[in-house]
Amino acid sequence: MPRPDWGAAGRILATLALGLVGGAVFAWWHLPLPWMLGAMSLTMAASVAGVGLLMPNVFRSIMLTVLGVLLGSGFTADVAAGVVAWLPSIAAIPIYILVSLAAGLLVTRSSSSVNLP
Numbered sequence: 001m002p003r004p005d006w007g008a009a010g011r012i013l014a015t016l017a018l019g020l021v022g023g024a025v026f027a028w029w030h031l032p033l034p035w036m037l038g039a040m041s042l043t044m045a046a047s048v049a050g051v052g053l054l055m056p057n058v059f060r061s062i063m064l065t066v067l068g069v070l071l072g073s074g075f076t077a078d079v080a081a082g083v084v085a086w087l088p089s090i091a092a093i094p095i096y097i098l099v100s101l102a103a104g105l106l107v108t109r110s111s112s113s114v115n116l117p
Contacts, residue, residue, distance in 0.1 A: 008054055011052055011053060011054035012054050012055060012056070014051070014053060015043060015053040015054060015055050018039070018042050018043045018046050018051075018053070019038075019039030019040075019042065019043055020039070021042060022038035022039045022040070022041055022042025022043065023035035023036075023038040023039045024038070025038055025042070026038025026041070033070065036067065036070060
């Protein structure tokens with residue numbers, strides 16, 4: 001019988017604990033989607049800071065299902081009815097992206113020694 005990897009179990013528990021704290025903080029601050037964004041924000045910050053976090057891939061498909069339900073439950077008939085009003089904004093997004101990209105390229109070329117096309 002294989003011996004349990006207690007180090008991995010500790011890292012998984014630390015990841016879950018950080019997610020719980022992040023979700024609770026975002027809920028306390030009344031931010032949108034607190035249990036998703038709070039958990040994601042705190043675990044991402046910890047990971048970037050070098051904390052050894054771990055979550056087995058087997059949980060990925062389960063969490064994608066939960067995420068789909070969370071996001072899908074936010075779309076009501078009122079939201080769907082408002083989509084037509086958003087069309088001008090949605091159409092402007094590609095233009096905004098191109099303008100932002102061009103501005104970023106110009107700033108990068110003028111403020112650094114990076115050779116860009």
